[in-house]
Amino acid sequence: MDAFSDLIRGVRAHGSLFGSSTLSPPWALHFVDGAPLTLCTVLTGAGWIVPEHGPPEPLRARETIVVRGPATFTFVDEVGTRAEPIACGEHCATPEQGGTRHRRGWNDPGGDTGHGLGGATGHGLGGDTGHGPGANSDDGRDATTLIVGAYPVRGEISRRLLDALPVVLRVDEGGTGDPVLDHLAAEVAIDTPGQQVVLDRLLDWMLVCTLREWFDRPGGEPPAWWAAQRDPVVGDALRLLHAEPAAPWTVAMLAEQTGVSRSTLAKRFADLVGDPPLTYLTRWRMTLAADLLVERKAATIADIARAVGYSDPFGFSAAFKRVRGANPSEFRRTATTS
Numbered sequence: 001m002d003a004f005s006d007l008i009r010g011v012r013a014h015g016s017l018f019g020s021s022t023l024s025p026p027w028a029l030h031f032v033d034g035a036p037l038t039l040c041t042v043l044t045g046a047g048w049i050v051p052e053h054g055p056p057e058p059l060r061a062r063e064t065i066v067v068r069g070p071a072t073f074t075f076v077d078e079v080g081t082r083a084e085p086i087a088c089g090e091h092c093a094t095p096e097q098g099g100t101r102h103r104r105g106w107n108d109p110g111g112d113t114g115h116g117l118g119g120a121t122g123h124g125l126g127g128d129t130g131h132g133p134g135a136n137s138d139d140g141r142d143a144t145t146l147i148v149g150a151y152p153v154r155g156e157i158s159r160r161l162l163d164a165l166p167v168v169l170r171v172d173e174g175g176t177g178d179p180v181l182d183h184l185a186a187e188v189a190i191d192t193p194g195q196q197v198v199l200d201r202l203l204d205w206m207l208v209c210t211l212r213e214w215f216d217r218p219g220g221e222p223p224a225w226w227a228a229q230r231d232p233v234v235g236d237a238l239r240l241l242h243a244e245p246a247a248p249w250t251v252a253m254l255a256e257q258t259g260v261s262r263s264t265l266a267k268r269f270a271d272l273v274g275d276p277p278l279t280y281l282t283r284w285r286m287t288l289a290a291d292l293l294v295e296r297k298a299a300t301i302a303d304i305a306r307a308v309g310y311s312d313p314f315g316f317s318a319a320f321k322r323v324r325g326a327n328p329s330e331f332r333r334t335a336t337t338s
Contacts, residue, residue, distance in 0.1 A: 002235075003225045006242050008208065010158035011037065011151050022145045023047075026083035027076065029146075034070035036153035036162060039207050041065070043185050045144025050074045051168055062173035062181055064210050068165050075146065147184055149203040155291040164223040169214045177209035228272040233258050237269060241281050245288060246309035251277055285309055286323040289316070293332040301328050 021029075023045075031038060040049060041064040049057045052071040056079050059065050067073050074085055153162060171177065184202050187195065215222040228234045236258045241249065254277055255265040269277045285308040292304050299307075305316035321327045326334070 002229055003238050003242055004211075004229065007157060007161040008211070010154045011161065011204075011207065021148075022143050023077070024143045025077035026081045027144075028081050028083040028085040029075045029088045030072065030085040031067075031074070031148070031150070032072050032087045033150060034072050035150035036069045036158075037151040037165075037207070038067045038069070038073070039064065039147075039149045039151070039203065039210065040067070040075065041147045041181065041184075041206070043145040043147060043181065043188075047144050047146070048076050048079050049168065050076060050079070054167055057168055057170060059170075060173075062178065063170065064177060064206070065168060065170045066165070066207070066210055066214075068162060068167050071167065075148075077144070145188075147188070147203075149207070151207070155294070156287045157291055160287065164226070165211075169210075171210045171213045171217075175209065175213040177206055177213065180206045180209060224272060224274045228269075231268070231272055233260055233265060234269050234272045237265060237277060238273075241277070241284065245281065245285055246307060248309065249278070249281055282319055283323055286320050289320060289328070290324060290331060290335075293328055294335045297336070304328065 023029075027047075040059060042059055042061055044061055046058065046060045049059050049065050049067065051057070051067060051073045057065055059075075077083065153159065180202055184199070184206070187198055187202065214220070215226045225238065229238055237254050240254060240257055251262050251266055255262045258265060260268075266276060269275075269280070273280055275283065289304050289308045292299065292307055296304070300313075301317065302313040305311070305313040308316070310316035310319070317327050320331070324331055
């Protein structure tokens with residue numbers, strides 16, 4: 001298990017808003033839910049992502065933008081569009097709000113429904129406006145096929161990933177996500193059993209590819225844990241800590257496993273990660289414990305302590321309060337009632 005895999009494991013498209021809409025200008029879709037992460041890509045055409053508190057970002061064919069909540073954003077055909085914004089959230093795809101015909105399948109081969117805009121049905125953005133990918137709109141501009149997926153982000157583990165991301169990040173075409181876009185384009189053009197599962201997994205794949213590309217971009221400033229994973233010594237140590245966080249690790253044990261001296265490991269780890277190895281481990285254990293306290297409501301504090309490597313619940317409680325600012329019972333009570 002590597003650090004990135006651990007952090008992204010709670011970010012899944014299962015049960016999230018996900019869909020495609022073919023749009024003819026003018027349009028303005030206002031994504032009002034403020035999802036923790038929303039991935040937007042266009043298969044054909046182009047548009048603009050306008051964050052609530054940021055400058056507009058162009059989104060051209062086969063480019064991908066990820067927007068971090070809780071602020072909302074709008075997808076428009078052009079900056080200053082004359083279109084009235086349609087609020088896209090969990091229940092926006094209704095005829096009264098201009099929504100097209102829609103269903104849980106993604107392809108609606110029915111007749112032309114005019115210039116309606118797709119909305120969400122819990123799982124999906126709705127239907128086809130009658131202008132297929134690459135078709136021309138009445139004003140001569142190509143219709144735009146939008147793929148959007150909004151991700152719930154569960155727990156403290158995944159929040160560490162969010163903390164490493166800007167409000168808006170973009171990845172150009174030509175990267176490792178391009179084959180995924182090809183699969184998405186093929187899948188949204190049909191309506192077959194099991195399609196929702198396929199689309200969810202493709203969207204997960206697309207998000208992983210997008211974040212990898214962004215972290216590795218030339219001149220970028222990835223989080224310390226991302227860059228450290230590439231180091232032959234520190235990367236191995238991180239994988240060991242994430243694979244077995246409850247093991248009784250010492251610097252000497254990690255150094256032996258990674259084939260270097262204790263002093264070399266300690267300095268190299270602190271230089272690349274920003275914390276000494278055991279400080280990093282303590283913080284990671286407390287992140288795991290925070291999620292377990294919420295997820296395992298019947299577990300005692302002693303149970304949670306053992307799960308993250310502490311035989312003494314009092315020592316665990318002291319460490320948790322030092323790192324999280326509240327003792328485990330207080331944290332559980334606040335987290336489950338908020």
